[in-house]
Amino acid sequence: MTGRSIVLKDVCCQIGGKTILDIPTLTVAQGERVAVIGHNGAGKSTLFKLLTGFMRPAHGELQVLGRSLSASLDAKQWRLMRQEIGQVLQGLHLVGRLSALDNVLIGALGRVSGWRSWTRFFPAAEIQRAEAALQQVGMLARATARADQLSGGERQKVGVARMLMQGPRLILADEPTAALDPTAAAEICRLLVDAAAGATLLTVVHNPALLPVLADRVIGLRQGRVAFDLPTQQVGDRQLVALYKPLANEPPAHWQLDLPVPVQKEKRILQ
């Protein structure tokens, strides 16, 4: 199974007759760290939805962790597959009324079944694992705090701990640092990369400064097509400017002229 984590062949996705994703071929090897970048609506989230089965392609072949998604899978097979895919989404995806520890234990739902998973009386071994996961992200002291009382950064750390608990082979992180301040964003990225050791890590990011931390390979999506697919060190200003260049049918936003150097953008705001 150490071969390929994700294989896409001639995958095409349409909504209301409009093509939103069209990828002739794309392969991600097991253990690879890949970042997906592109403007809003470029197809990044669509790609993630395809991989988790929350959306179906119009045609094409899709393989995730050795399973072909094009064949019709039943609900149980989808669940088995989702258990192996860890997701870290933009904040606010914890169950607000449960404690941080209970939220981490949700990651164990794939392994625990029956009344224990309904009443949240998890086996002692799972609770220990959850505490270890919280320790790893530095949140053990807040284990009993309710999720809706945590700060944005703390929530995201609990999200990472839940993913650790799940022990997935493929990790999908959709803008894991959105709505976080730069320090917290850097910390979450570091935790995410540590947590992803051995697994495939696929990230959507908007801040080019985080690319070297999160990925060895960068895929640029533009209008549903792969614009470039390069090792991180080869991605420079030229590629980024071309990728974020305004689309033909929309006027250029003033900040887009400043890309890709984020510092300049901040300067402009400060003036």
Add this chain to the structure above:
Amino acid sequence: MTNALGSSGATRLSGRLRFLGLALAYSLLVLACLWSLGAEGDLSLGRNPLANLAKTMAEFAHPSFLDIWFGEARLEYRSDDGTLLRVENRQQVEADYLAGLARAAWTTIRIATLGSLLGALMALPLAVLTARNLAAPRALAWAAKAVLDVMRSIHTLVFGLVLVGIVGLGPTAGILAIGLHSMGTYGKLFAEAIESLDMAAIHAVQSVGASRTQVFFNAVWPSVLPQFVSSHLYIWEFNIRDSTILGIIGAGGLGLLISEATSLFQWGRLATVLLVVIVLVGSFDAMSRRIRRALS
């Protein structure tokens, strides 16, 4: 740009004019009510309101239960010529009355408790149908919403009057009346609780590969249950207050004693009954508020 600016100015002006118009219409309605009632001669306070007020207040200030300790042990009723008609032990009479009052209060609590539970149980399936985020079939959702709205708009007393005619006098009519009316309120609050569910959290629990039952028990239930319990306590509290009056129409409980005392102008006894009502409602309020705060 200038066009847009001008139109927003006009919108603001027309908004203010509309508010002014509403305020004017409201004042006119108030004046019409006052003037017409005055013209019909119905706006009077009676013949000697002050004396009546003083008399009533004096009796209120002497609640009947005080007689248990301070009443005459041997109150003699004599006819005009002095023959002894009857001897009454005021202390014993009022002690018996208080015991009856306790029984009536217990009946009121039973009516409110069972009626609230009945209303909540009947409202739950309708709330599931009306909650917009669950997207039940349109026709069913409308029908459920219509039922809830109708129930909410009919007063408990009206339900009580009709039900006394159907199931007879007694607490059963009270329980059903409370249940039917509060069902409308329950349905609305339950649906709101379901609508405020955090779908992102549910999606996240699904994405770890949880089954439907696991998603329900780990994401839906913990978010919705505290809100359900909180609204249940709130309406239950309301119904305790509501059911104190149901006895007036013969549905059992404290209301019967209230109507008895008012018909006989026994303001001292009414004061006793009202004290019990205040203590009952007040203590239940305090208890439910404390639990609801702990739940939030």
